[in-house]
Amino acid sequence: MSVRTPDHPEWTPEEPQGPGSRPVPNANPAWLSDLELAEIRGRLPILYVEAVPVRVDGVGVVTDVGVLLRANQVGEITRTLVSGRVMYGETVRDALFRHLEKDLGPMAFPLLPASPVPVTVAEYFPMPGLSAYTDARQHAVSLVFVVPVTGTCEPRQDALEVTWMTPEEAVSPSVQADMEGGRGALLRTALAAVGRLP
């Protein structure tokens, strides 16, 4: 089974022209072809951002978390988080915004945190044992943020659905079992960071 960090083809020509897209350097010759990226993935750690979308109440308490339903490489349905690469010339915030929009749609209205410090740093290795997180394709280092969203989510691209669930539901064995590469632990770590670990 191929466990992978979702990494949508963000270098396709369509993406930067999408409606409401942030001013990332489009048509950038620095961007990588699939082949080049595959080559580099075996040579360098790749920088990612991940987001746990949440709903909050009037005083900021997290009431629900959004988990993506997605088909993985071998056609299995799995649960995952908003995730993607930081591109050359792009700020971490712009990458975070771009991937939130890609996975939640243009009407999600995410409120990115004022602080640049992630709630945790997740290190994915192709070889198990080095950390709690694995990614068969690459060595990825991911800055993980909890992001309140205030609008309506309608997943685009390969995410089938966004499921909103309480923290209690999110840590249930059945949901945790559907999360690949250690993301069940990552989701619980993010809940702990916002004081909502059941």
Added chain:
Amino acid sequence: MSVRTPDHPEWTPEEPQGPGSRPVPNANPAWLSDLELAEIRGRLPILYVEAVPVRVDGVGVVTDVGVLLRANQVGEITRTLVSGRVMYGETVRDALFRHLEKDLGPMAFPLLPASPVPVTVAEYFPMPGLSAYTDARQHAVSLVFVVPVTGTCEPRQDALEVTWMTPEEAVSPSVQADMEGGRGALLRTALAAVGRLP
């Protein structure tokens, strides 16, 4: 000169009935008279919350900070932050929301952070030298948060005005000189926490 932590008479009968006030336990016999509070202030550290109100751009970058203009005990005009006590039976979040509303008005629409962890902890002592912060009246320990506000601020009570300024203006010598009790350093520390220290 009396340097003091702003601590508005939150136990006055008017306050809990104010429009839009959060459901704090009103008419609570546990609340303290001025005399009792003065007595306790010499015996125990008092828990405070402080907030640095900010404006953020579309990806969460802080563009402006809100500083309060207020007359202190001896009639001098000083600059300060949103601040106040946590009361018996009140959560830190509810206290933060209540003081934001008290100092910025009911239309400020603050977005309290999802995380309960403050950007810093400021310890105020009546005696100098123990920490960077002083308060002639008491030993206070303050949980400090950076809070984006999205609405219109119109100060109530003894705050005369909310001044919005860029991070560069906020760290200017003239603004810093108007901040009492070490709050100039506190404001810079909060800016650093959001990656915006000039």
Added chain:
Amino acid sequence: MSVRTPDHPEWTPEEPQGPGSRPVPNANPAWLSDLELAEIRGRLPILYVEAVPVRVDGVGVVTDVGVLLRANQVGEITRTLVSGRVMYGETVRDALFRHLEKDLGPMAFPLLPASPVPVTVAEYFPMPGLSAYTDARQHAVSLVFVVPVTGTCEPRQDALEVTWMTPEEAVSPSVQADMEGGRGALLRTALAAVGRLP
């Protein structure tokens, strides 16, 4: 059953003269008698510090956590964390050091974190439902730190024993069930903050 935040009689004459004790203001008239403290506990939130003692490997990864075994008010054996009040005139760091020494002995050699920001803030209420943490005696707000210790722990006072366990053991149902007032969730939250939630 009385669930309480451990709050050892830190105002007893013996304590400040203990070997290696930090220079806390001893014989301070500001300190409280038991009766006065009981009275104030129903009027104000009381500030606490809590510590999760840990062992770390050569690059800082937490390998073990120290959990205290203690008899509670009704003679039951329970598991808990290092914990205690911050006293008038005492810094948070000094309080943390004092309680670590009180609970782990003078040879524990704790390495207090350079940052004043706690890993989480735990709010204990006498009434359930307001937060994840309860304390029958009082409204307490606790700044929680993870503290590596490098020496030998020999509990003093009413702690019977320090048990070192792996993160996996610490989150096991049997250990979690022995922790009162929500401290099982608190311990897991602290493990998450250091990237070690199993």
Added chain:
Amino acid sequence: MSVRTPDHPEWTPEEPQGPGSRPVPNANPAWLSDLELAEIRGRLPILYVEAVPVRVDGVGVVTDVGVLLRANQVGEITRTLVSGRVMYGETVRDALFRHLEKDLGPMAFPLLPASPVPVTVAEYFPMPGLSAYTDARQHAVSLVFVVPVTGTCEPRQDALEVTWMTPEEAVSPSVQADMEGGRGALLRTALAAVGRLP
């Protein structure tokens, strides 16, 4: 003038065999030649770690910070922080330890933090204006940690000297003017994170 993120030739054969070196995957075919690295630097953000070495007192308060004196590309003497790339297959902690040893020598005995969360994330761009930090060579994203060191520092490689200074000295205009690429602001941000911004 070439402003650059110090990036010592960590792929030289000598380095991994150095005394006391951590078990990084040596002789790794995944490592990059100078030419390959130069090529990739224009295509992907490169992941770095940076460390602000500090001395702390008995309760963890930072008393001094260590700043490196180093000759830059054009022979000017500049001040900088401990810094370097995270390599393929290497954890962030191992990279941090390796660069601390490289810049401070094998007897520095750094105490890496238990938390994987950096005090800030610094984004370096070749083009000014995108962030507070610039690096003429590349787009680098750096996880910044404050690391207490307990031993003796004797710089190796191209660092000429480690200078210990108080927080007050570190923020003085003359020291700040010697720091390239925005690292003066980075050092102040790190001081703020440990509650020691003057």
